[in-house]
Amino acid sequence: MTDPAIAVRGLTKIFPIPFHRQSIVAVRDLDLRVEPGEVYGLLGPNGSGKSTTLKIILGLVSPTRGCTEIFGRDSRLVKSREAVGFLPENPYFYKYLSGEETLRFFGRLCGLGGAGLKNRMDELLELVGLTNARKRRLGTYSKGMLQRIGLAQALIHDPRLVVLDEPTAGVDPAGSREIRDLILDLKRRGITVLLSSHLLAQAQEICDHVGILADGVLVREGRLQELIAIENQTELVIANASSDLVEEIESLIKRSNAELVARRRSTTTLEKLFLDATTERPRS
Amino acid sequence: MIRLVLVLLTLFAFGAIKLPVEQVIFAQHRQENLRGVEFNLDLREKLGQLGFIAALSGFRAIVADGLFIQAHVAWERTEWGRVLLLFRQITTLQPRAILFWDMAAWHMAWNASVAAMNDRTQPRLALRVKAQREYFALGKDFLERGIKNNPDRPHLYETLATVYKEKYKDHEHASALFAEASALPGAQSFDRRFSAYELSYCEGREREAYDRLRQLYNEGEKERLPTLITRLKFLENKLGIPQDQRIPDRAP
Amino acid sequence: MSDQTVVVARHRTFSFSRLFAITTNTLTELTRLKVFYVLLVFALVLIGSSIFMAQFSFQQEFQILKDVSLGAMSIFTSLLAIVAAARLIPQDVEDRTIYTILAKPVPRLEYLLGKIAGVLLLLAISTLVMSAVFLFVLYAREQSVIQMTLRQMSGAPREQVDDALRAIRSSALNIDLFPGIIIIYLKASLLAALTLFVSTFATTNIFTIVVMAFIYFIGHLQATAREYWLHEHSSGWITRVFLAIVALLFPDLQAFNLVDDIVAGAAISIALFLKTAVLGIFYTAIYTLLAAFVFYGKEL
Numbered sequence: 001m002t003d004p005a006i007a008v009r010g011l012t013k014i015f016p017i018p019f020h021r022q023s024i025v026a027v028r029d030l031d032l033r034v035e036p037g038e039v040y041g042l043l044g045p046n047g048s049g050k051s052t053t054l055k056i057i058l059g060l061v062s063p064t065r066g067c068t069e070i071f072g073r074d075s076r077l078v079k080s081r082e083a084v085g086f087l088p089e090n091p092y093f094y095k096y097l098s099g100e101e102t103l104r105f106f107g108r109l110c111g112l113g114g115a116g117l118k119n120r121m122d123e124l125l126e127l128v129g130l131t132n133a134r135k136r137r138l139g140t141y142s143k144g145m146l147q148r149i150g151l152a153q154a155l156i157h158d159p160r161l162v163v164l165d166e167p168t169a170g171v172d173p174a175g176s177r178e179i180r181d182l183i184l185d186l187k188r189r190g191i192t193v194l195l196s197s198h199l200l201a202q203a204q205e206i207c208d209h210v211g212i213l214a215d216g217v218l219v220r221e222g223r224l225q226e227l228i229a230i231e232n233q234t235e236l237v238i239a240n241a242s243s244d245l246v247e248e249i250e251s252l253i254k255r256s257n258a259e260l261v262a263r264r265r266s267t268t269t270l271e272k273l274f275l276d277a278t279t280e281r282p283r284s
Numbered sequence: 285m286i287r288l289v290l291v292l293l294t295l296f297a298f299g300a301i302k303l304p305v306e307q308v309i310f311a312q313h314r315q316e317n318l319r320g321v322e323f324n325l326d327l328r329e330k331l332g333q334l335g336f337i338a339a340l341s342g343f344r345a346i347v348a349d350g351l352f353i354q355a356h357v358a359w360e361r362t363e364w365g366r367v368l369l370l371f372r373q374i375t376t377l378q379p380r381a382i383l384f385w386d387m388a389a390w391h392m393a394w395n396a397s398v399a400a401m402n403d404r405t406q407p408r409l410a411l412r413v414k415a416q417r418e419y420f421a422l423g424k425d426f427l428e429r430g431i432k433n434n435p436d437r438p439h440l441y442e443t444l445a446t447v448y449k450e451k452y453k454d455h456e457h458a459s460a461l462f463a464e465a466s467a468l469p470g471a472q473s474f475d476r477r478f479s480a481y482e483l484s485y486c487e488g489r490e491r492e493a494y495d496r497l498r499q500l501y502n503e504g505e506k507e508r509l510p511t512l513i514t515r516l517k518f519l520e521n522k523l524g525i526p527q528d529q530r531i532p533d534r535a536p
Numbered sequence: 537m538s539d540q541t542v543v544v545a546r547h548r549t550f551s552f553s554r555l556f557a558i559t560t561n562t563l564t565e566l567t568r569l570k571v572f573y574v575l576l577v578f579a580l581v582l583i584g585s586s587i588f589m590a591q592f593s594f595q596q597e598f599q600i601l602k603d604v605s606l607g608a609m610s611i612f613t614s615l616l617a618i619v620a621a622a623r624l625i626p627q628d629v630e631d632r633t634i635y636t637i638l639a640k641p642v643p644r645l646e647y648l649l650g651k652i653a654g655v656l657l658l659l660a661i662s663t664l665v666m667s668a669v670f671l672f673v674l675y676a677r678e679q680s681v682i683q684m685t686l687r688q689m690s691g692a693p694r695e696q697v698d699d700a701l702r703a704i705r706s707s708a709l710n711i712d713l714f715p716g717i718i719i720i721y722l723k724a725s726l727l728a729a730l731t732l733f734v735s736t737f738a739t740t741n742i743f744t745i746v747v748m749a750f751i752y753f754i755g756h757l758q759a760t761a762r763e764y765w766l767h768e769h770s771s772g773w774i775t776r777v778f779l780a781i782v783a784l785l786f787p788d789l790q791a792f793n794l795v796d797d798i799v800a801g802a803a804i805s806i807a808l809f810l811k812t813a814v815l816g817i818f819y820t821a822i823y824t825l826l827a828a829f830v831f832y833g834k835e836l
Contacts, residue, residue, distance in 0.1 A: 015835075058639045060836045078549075078643045086639035092631040094561065096568050108557035109640045153636065163639075287833045291826055298822050299784030303762070305815055306788045310759060312808050318797045340756050342614075342789065345796040346607040349600045356592070381800035383595050437801070470706070472699065506695065 003072035005161045005192040006040075006057060008032035010066035013052055013216075026052040027216045030066070034194055034209070036160070039187050041207035041224075042196040049216040050196035051089065054165050057194075058086055070161060082110075085154030089165040091146060095139035099130050099149050102138060103156055110157035124152040128182065144175025151182060162186060164195040168202060173274050180206055201271075204228070237266060317380065317433060331373060339377055348378040352387075364396040368422065375426065382439050385430030393423025393447050420451045441465035442475065445482070455485040476500065477512060484515045494519040501531060554642055555650050562654025566620050576662060579612040583670050594681045595707045601677065602799040605670040606716065610795065612666065613659055613724035614752070620658060621731035622744040624651045625831070634836060645828045648732070652824050655728045663721045671709070678708040712802075715809040716795035722816030723792035727752070729823035730787070736830040755789035758782060787819055 011030040016023040027049040034040045042050050055061040057068045059075040073080035093102050100121060107117040125131045128148040138146065147167065154162055167183070168176040183206055186193055197203045203210060210227065212220040220227060238245075246263075253260050331339060331347070338347045355370035371388035378384055397419035406412050427444040434440060445461035448454040459482035466475035477500060483493035497516045500507045513531070520530045566572060583605040592600065628634035637647060681704055689697050731748050738744040764771075765779035791812055794804055 055635075055836065058635075060635060060638055062833075062835065078641050081639060081641045084639070086636065088632050088635040088639075090632065091636060093633060093636070094565060094631075096564060097561075105557055105561055106636070106640060109554055109637060109642050111551060111554065111641070113553060150636075157640075287830065291830060294822075294826060294829075296784050302787075302815065302818070303783060305811070306759070306762065306791060307766070309791050309808065309811050309815065310763070310788075312805070312811070313791075316802070316805060316808060318794065318802060318804065337753075341753060342610060342756060342793045342796075343607050345603040345799055349603045352596070352600070378796065378800055380797045380802040381599065383599050383800075387596075434802075473695065 002036060003069070004033050005036045005038075005071060006032065006034040006194060007069045007072075008053070008057065008066070009068075011053070011056060011063055011068060012065040013049075013056060013061065014064045025216050027056070027213075030213075030216075030218055032211060032218065032221075034161075034192060036192050037187075037190050038208040039183065039193040039195070039206055041203040041210040042194065042213060043198065043200065043203055043210055044196075044213035045198060048213040050213055051165055052216075053213070054086075054163055054194070054196060058084065058163060082157070083159050084161045084163060085157065085159040087147070087150045087154045087162070087164045087167060089169060091150040093138050093146070093149065093153070096137060098135050098137055099125065099141070099152075100134040102149060103152060106153045107156045112157060120156060120158075124155055127155075127185075128152045129178070142175075144171045144178070147171055147175065147179060148182075151179065155186075159191070161192045161194065164193065166197060167195055168197070168199060173271055174278065176202065177271075177275060233261065317436070331377075335373075344377045348374050348381070348384070351377070352384065355387075355391075359391060359395070362399060364391075364399065364419075367391050367396070371426070375430070379430075379433040382430070382434060382437060385426055385434075385440055386443055388426040389423040389430070389443055389447065391423075392419050392426060393451055397423070397451070420447070423447055423451075436468065438465035438468040438471040438475065441468070442472065445478070449482060455482040456489075459483040459486065477507065477509070481511065481515055484519055490519055490523055494523055494525070498531075549643070550646065555646050555653065558637075558642075558647060558650025559653040559657065562624065562651050563657050566654060566658045569620070571619055572616065572658070572662075575612050575616055576665070579608040579666055580669055582608040583666065583673060594677075594704060597677065598674070598707050599799065601674060602713070603796075605666075605673070606713070606720065606795045606799055609663065609666045609670070609717065610720050610723070610793075613663060613720055614727055616662065617655065617659055617724040617728035618731050618745060618748045618752075620655050621652070621728040622735050622738075622748065623741055624655070624732065625735050626738075626741050626744075629836065638836065644831055648824065648828045648831055652729060652732055652827075655732075656725055659721060659724050659728065663717065663724075667717055674709055678704065681708075707801075710798075710801070710803075712798045712804055713795075715804060716798040719792050719794050719809070719812055719816070722813060722820070723789065726787060726792070726816050726819045726823070729820040729827070733823045733827040733830070736827045736834060751786065752789065754782060755786050756793075758786045758788045759790045762788070792816060 008030055011027055011032075012025070013027040014023050014025050030049075030053060032053075042053065044050050052061060056063050057070065057075055059078075059081065062076065068075040070080045071083050073083075094105075097105065103121045103124060104117065107113070107120065112120065122131075125134050128151055130145060130148060130152070133141070133145060138149065141149065151162075151164075151167070154164075164183070167179050171179065180202060183193055183195070187206075195203075195207075204224065207224050209222070210220075210224050211218050250260060250263075335347050335351075338344070351370050351374045355367055355374065358366040358370060368391075371384065371391065374384050375381075375388055397416045400415035400419055401412055403412055403415070406415070424444065424447055427440050427447065430440045431444065441461045442465045445458040445465065448461065449458035459479045462475050462479035462482060465471050466479060476496075480493055480496040480500060483489055483496065486493070494516070497512060497519065500512060501516060516531060519525075585604075625634070628637070634647075638644065682701060685700055685704060686697070689700060727748070730751065731744060734747050734751075735741075735744045738747065761779045762783035765776060765783050771779075794808075794812065798804060
């Protein structure tokens with residue numbers, strides 16, 4: 001059997017408060033398993049321990065108890081970070097570097113160099129759509145652009161796993177859509193993604209697997225479709241139905257002892273409306 | 285917590301290792317006459333709060349320069365008491381700076397003493413002479429302390445010799461100091477000559493002076509300066525040196 | 537992404553190219569600091585301004601020029617070392633760049649070494665720039681004094697002219713200034729490493745700088761405390777414990793203030809220079825390692 005992309009076993013993290021008797025339990029007895037190739041969403045309200053868990057997985061914070069592994073390597077080993085790319089929440093990079101220089105810097109930290117690094121940089125700038133802004137200082141980048149260069153930076157050494165902490169926080173809908181598409185693209189390439197989010201609608205669109213954290217405890221865990229399916233209900237979406245057809249279906253339902261729970265007109269999402277309105281303006 | 289204890293232990297352990305090294309360096313500083321400055325209450329009183337802190341934090345050279353410029357202004361206003369006070373501070377801060385000892389002595393023994401002698405507010409000659417001699421002594425004192433701090437450099441010996449020669453008319457001391465200067469590295473070429481000249485004025489030591497002047501004369505043309513020849517001829521006459529051993533008269 | 541495969545170099549426990557990447561980045565970061573230029577310009581102006589002291593004799597002028605220049609270099613390097621090193625880690629934590637860097641396969645020791653190397657490089661460059669300006673000013677003044685003396689003494693005998701020129705040259709540049717400048721640099725390096733160490737457990741930038749200011753003054757008094765502790769046995773045990781702690785924990789910064797005496801014309805022996813240099817390097821290394829040790833246990 002292959003190693004899971006991430007394995008977390010019995011993880012507890014307690015932060016002592018200086019000069020106080022009590023301490024904060026950020027994560028309690030957490031078990032987590034992310035299989036290769038899936039998109040895993042770690043959900044929960046602010047302060048539920050999502051970021052702490054991610055930081056422990058990346059070896060930035062040491063666990064009080066328990067252990068975490070990335071592809072079978074203990075997170076505390078520097079070597080474990082070869083296979084993982086990380087995009088922190090609200091990343092700030094060095095403002096005085098250009099997009100290109102930022103990627104070169106992080107590439108060199110991963111032991112890349114020469115023509116290999118050059119090609120990789122071109123490729124990633126193209127991927128995240130920053131080719132035109134590559135020479136600009138990061139100080140002039142918008143929030144969405146920063147998030148995208150952050151993603152490119154996380155991918156520089158072609159990792160098998162990408163960890164994203166609130167990747168769409170504070171980004172406008174268009175930018176957030178682009179990031180979502182990028183994540184789906186990663187999934188198609190077989191890259192495992194672990195992301196944390198409190199924006200549920202988005203998580204629902206992209207995650208295969210979710211875990212819900214509340215006060216440091218994993219309260220729900222499983223495949224997204226299984227978790228949110230309502231066992232005894234079925235939805236039909238019908239186009240161009242005449243009122244006769246609808247009445248016939250309703251009477252059929254009554255006769256078969258089932259119950260019609262809701263009947264409504266389908267709507268588009270506000271997001272889709274917003275995107276259509278802002279991106280498909282008539283050309284003048 | 286364990287880490288903190290370990291860090292402290294390491295710091296103390298390293299402290300125990302570096303302590304002897306620092307002491308060796310400190311001893312060597314003393315030996316090479318560096319760090320002649322003692323940071324104590326005496327210095328604190330002389331410098332005042334600000335100067336003391338500045339001097340403490342490694343800027344005593346600059347503090348000394350600042351005081352030196354003040355002393356220069358005080359000299360232009362002929363405030364001799366202030367000049368003396370400032371130079372005491374300056375030389376305390378920078379005991380290795382020959383220049384400051386030299387300037388201090390010069391102001392006292394030459395400038396202030398002359399000013400005291402010409403002091404029109406003091407009608408009594410005896411008091412003016414007394415004041416003048418006090419300034420001579422102050423200059424001499426600066427030079428003696430300067431030499432104590434810089435025994436390896438000839439310049440202050442030369443200056444002190446000049447004080448003895450010109451101010452005290454004490455040729456014996458002057459000769460001895462020029463001789464001491466001449467033995468040190470970096471001595472001026474005239475030190476040996478001057479030592480011998482001074483000796484030639486001392487009653488009872490004419491023979492010794494003659495020998496030394498003659499030796500210099502024999503060293504070649506570059507030592508045969510007019511004063512040397514004059515002093516040598518004076519001694520030849522005084523000692524009654526036989527004609528055939530005397531130096532030839534310079535060709536007219 | 538294309539299908540082109542990226543050749544990722546095999547991970548090494550220690551890599552100079554990674555270290556170099558962090559060092560150069562730190563150097564770039566520091567050269568963007570306004571405070572760096574303010575201090576540098578201030579130091580250069582101070583060195584340059586010593587030219588205008590015509591009312592003094594050349595010995596006095598050279599002495600003041602050297603005192604002020606080397607003093608400015610000493611102040612500048614020490615201040616820069618503390619200010620620059622104090623913000624290295626806190627700034628990266630605040631900007632979260634530290635997360636991105638340490639989430640890469642970069643050992644924490646390497647990160648820290650890269651940071652301190654960046655500061656040391658910056659200090660070296662500033663020291664070189666200031667030395668160059670200082671030596672140029674000194675040389676220019678020396679030449680003009682020599683020209684003037686030659687004009688004034690045009691009729692004097694050869695020997696006297698030589699003596700005069702020798703006096704000018706010896707009061708201008710002496711070779712001992714160079715070890716003095718190296719010691720100034722080493723003192724700044726020591727302070728940078730110590731600041732980095734303090735910053736690993738400090739919570740704010742200001743805290744680090746205030747602590748360093750105290751250490752700076754206590755460090756200059758350490759020798760006095762040490763000598764008193766080792767040679768005076770009359771004082772009470774509380775005093776003695778206090779003195780022992782000062783002597784053991786703090787570096788003897790007076791040992792690195794050779795330049796005051798060198799400017800005054802004192803020669804220092806090679807043995808003394810080497811011992812001081814080794815002590816400085818040793819201090820820098822120990823403080824860097826301690827910083828790394830604390831940093832390894834740090835929760836980010």
